[in-house]
Amino acid sequence: MDVFKNLITVQIAALGNVDPVLVYQAIDNPRSLENGDLAIALPRLRLKGNPAAIAKEWAASFVPNEYVTESSAAGPFLNFRINKTALIKLTLGQVSDKVEKYGHNSLGNGKTVIVEFSSPNIAKPFHAGHLRSTIIGAFVRNIYDANGWNTITMNYLGDWGKQYGLLAVGFAKYGSEEKLIADPIKHLYDVYVAINKDAGEDETIHDQARSYFKKMEDGDEEALALWRRFRDLSIVKYKDIYGRLNIHFDVYSGESQVGKGMAEAMKLLHECKLLEESEGALIIDMEKYKLGKTVVQKKDGTTLYLTRDIGAAMERYEKYKFDKMIYVVASQQDLHLKQLFKTLEMLKFDWASKLEHVNFGMVMGMSTRKGTVVFLEDILEEAKETMHEVMRKNEKKYAEIADPEQVADEIGISAVKIQDNSARRIKNYDFDMARMCTFEGDTGPYIQYAHARLASVERKSGLEINHNADLSLLTEPQAVDVIRTVAQYPDLIKSLLNGYEPCNVVTYAFKLSHDISACFENLWVRGADPAVADARLLMYWSARITLGNAMRMLGLRPLERM
Template sequence: MAALSSHQVEPLARHQGTFYLSFSPKTLPYAELAAYHLAAAQAPKSAPAHSIRVGLDHNLLAPAAVLTVPKGPFAAEKTTLTGKTNIVRFFSRVFAAGPAGASALSTSSLYPESAPELKARIDDWIDRLRTAPGTQLAAADVVKALEAAAPTKALVGTATTIADLLAWDALLATGASSPKLAGWLKSIHSAPALANAAATIDGLVETAPQLDVFRFEIVSQICALTGSTPDVIYPLLEEPRDRKNGDISLPLPRARLPGNPIELATSLAQKFKCNDLITKAAAAGPFLNFTYNRDTLRNRTIASAVGLGPQYGANATGFGNFGIVEFSSPNIAKPFHAGHLRSTIIGSFIKNVLDASGWGTVSINYLGDWGKQYGLLAVGYERYGNDEELEKDPIRHLFHVYVKVNNDASENPAVHDEARAYFKKMEDGDAHAYGLWKRFRDLSIVKYKEIYGRLNVQFDIYSGESQYSLGQMRDVLHELQDLGLLVPDQGALIVDLKQFDLGVAVIGKTDGSLLYLSRDIAAAIDRKKVFDFDRMFYVVGNQQIHHFKQLFKILELQGKTWAEKCEHIGFGIIRSKDGNMSTRKGTVVFLEDILDEAGSHMHEQMRKNEVKYAQIPDPDSVADVVGQSATMIQDMTARRSKDYNFDWDRIFSFEGDTGPYLQYAHSRLCSIERQAAPLEVTPEELQSIDFSLLTEPQAFTLVEAIAAYPDVLREAGKTLEPCTIVSFALNLSHAVSSAIDVLWVSGQAKPLAHARLALYVAARITLGNALRLLGLKPLTRM
């Protein structure tokens, strides 16, 4: 059976060799990141490969930095560390270098365990930090303590240690210093590792979602005034029923604070201190309403989108987690049809969302590539197969062969006996039988990759039922028997799940043959062993809900505590106006035919505008992308659990809320940038652009749409619903269209043109990020 190759497990190896450090602006982890850089530089060459990812905590008031260490070369089990002393010590120890018996003052370690006197001095500094009141040392206390130590180059010993890092960290956090410390601070801060750490942390603070900056300003003040906590107040913030009352509202009755909510609202509104973020706090009965400083929101949102570019909207909510996403999973020799489209694009979307949320992920295409049907296919290929047709289009040719041999079998049952005998040879490892099967599989995968490429989908692993041997499935059988779960019943081997309202799960037959539920159990156990996932998502149609409920319950009964980490992501079926998918191509519609048909029609539409058509370098490719966008957006517009009607007329439409409309909006924004040349917008130029010139209602509407994207992406990471992003992209495109009608760039004075262009660049970046998240390739011309 096939084994995982090195490149297939690369995402896992990358994840296991990565440290995940997350923090809030309240807990800037200068010392933690500096310790990593210094200790890693000292690590021996033989040490495992490693890297660090640093991300901003969603809670901008979080009281501690957190380091997540995945199970792997640096930790026996997934480990979470908080607080400077824990994290800094971990880095200094895990990368400890130098030969045994090295000098007590060796520079190979930030925390030299073998030097008791030096270690005691370092621990003294650590204890001072630990016992300091509040979350930070007072600036005066830091300066006084450091001046008493009178450091010149290093605080203790002759080389930089944890003590220096923590002292440097405290000075940065408090902004304190003194002439007496200037030389030491300059010496410490000039170290490249420390300078890089400070720049990284300071830069990441600027990536905070701008709406969160405003919200957490409200949360911070309300918590200070009431004694409540951010985890209570933040989730309660909501949009007011009437935006005339403000931008965001806090319903005080739900906060369960002491006192009369109406009186409390009035009191808090009077005590709230307005600033450059919040311009107004007003009570409306038991509601406390707040108004954002729209100028600040505009300036910061445009700067954030342009500065972050492709990373705008991404977050660190999944830091340290590893997820498996199994999707598409067609059966070889059966049509790769529109039904597979749903699993493919939903699964790809889920992987994209997890990646954008900081997860480590691996995508698996679990092919239906084993079983008696392949014996039947082999028998059919001997009768009807054509090597030339197989090489040309393996999926279609094998399907036609399969249909023909099934017709034969319906007329002559002996064909099934031939198929069983042939499959037995495959299982026994017969070279010819196994070789023919492998040829079918390999050629089919090549064709699958071609189709997936048109959908912007890639898989880390092509797995399948064939990967799990009879031996592995019999191990499952034996374990179920040993646990008393497996019982014979009328020629079948079953697990009785009726007490859980799940009926009877058929695992195999008493003649020794095993059904695919046994393979799914074996596959789940194997994946947990190999990947030790935090979540595993099966993206399969709603028709299989019962199957997955049985699978997860059996794993639970086997004592697999991780069964709760497995989740079935279901979706509805695709219908057509006449009840099937044969509207254009006959009894079976292949996905490739749908994409070809959509692309061909889009090409015809594009030709109608000869001027624009002549400007497109590769019209065939553009038409294919537009057709793909039309097909995919039709699928993802509604919630995935709903069935939907496959509608060629809607796919072919350039009007309304369709894929072509989204691509057109993006290409219009790109056109504005081209026409504005040589004027351009780059992160470096943002400081010189006067955003105060953007005063029109359409500008603020567009800014609000752009600012919402990080929220929408975070919500999509929870619901795993593509329609969340589709709705956002359509709303943003509507705002773009309204703005373009009024806010012209061409013909305007340079300061105004530059400001409007920056707004459109921010919109283009945001829309492009949303389209890529959906699996679309944003077009620059169409």
């Protein structure tokens, strides 16, 4: 749509002596296509005078051209009609040129962004909260990547603190080498639960845990060797889960690895006179910023995670000189992140203004048929089994799938991700296995089905994609609707930088899927006149490429058979 928007912008900016950037940003899709293909709500231009009168005057003064054929006023709205033939040729030409890069741009101009997300605590289950951070964090990374930024994804593991002292004490009592190697995350969690139960009845266990963690902080090699094993084995397992979810990290970091930075942070906090003593501990008082008081060092000399987060941020800027750093963390941590950002600002780091917190709501009712679930893998397994059962019902199609187990897994993961991304990220949502695994309505399986059906159209046509097809033959309203939606994709990608809302991509993917579905009944490829078949096949191919790009933006692997 850029060509059309630019031509409108030039004329309207000149007519009203308005900033062209403001005009371009105000051009939107109208509420109804009966009014036009594009529209400007004049109040957005902050003009003096009556918006309805100005709209009428500008509509009369607008000079049509080969791309924008008409302008009309409707109250404070200025509507435009565009040349459908030009829209079709330009859009399908761009998809043909860019293919999987269709929608990408160079807005970021190679600037660097660090996106920290997922960040599970070792020895605690990889649960729904981590799933949300993982899915949303990967989405934020994809947004910046598509908008021309250099992206660095970082998994900042919760791998330090008194709980590791507790875990070590527990492992000495309940640990099994065999179980640790077989499933480190689950076994360490079981050990942690057991020793926590004991500690509830025996306070001396907490003393042992504190003592063990103090040894870790003091660099005791024996204590660190056991902790290192727990960490390394857990990361191997995490990588398996992330691979299954189609997610990768450039850097595995962790609270434990903030050594020099933490010492430097404490030194600076002292130098800037930000620390106060309170009952033997060191605190920062942020009451005047309505952020309360926060402890940075306990009375036994051990640090807390705010201290380590300050050190980590300092080390990251030193190493990467980032232009932006984003923390994708649940809304329960809003206060902690505000305290972190304010502390870095008080330390007079000019890059503190480059930090951003992308938060999200809770997942409610995380359970399976077997009862309450703790581990994400249980959820993924159940989603896979549910989809496998559905697939088996169609024996003919099932026989055509090379690896039905893998396909069932992908559809199950798509179901989980689309349900997670269907509402605004700050909202809590109810996890519903039955609803998300259906092919009825707007679900992950439905989007995968739409993509697979488009791939099937290409296979069954027996034709090669002809990028020089005669596109003037695509005259049907359903074809124009599909191409108009395809044409909106690049603007969608730009808009995602404001708000990071995956639900906007989900809505777009469903809209495109519905538009495509409306074509299948009448716009056949097989049996059509050869020139018409070529044009329609190029349209379906472009729709598949664009739908696939939107799916990849959401972290899905588009399927060609299911």
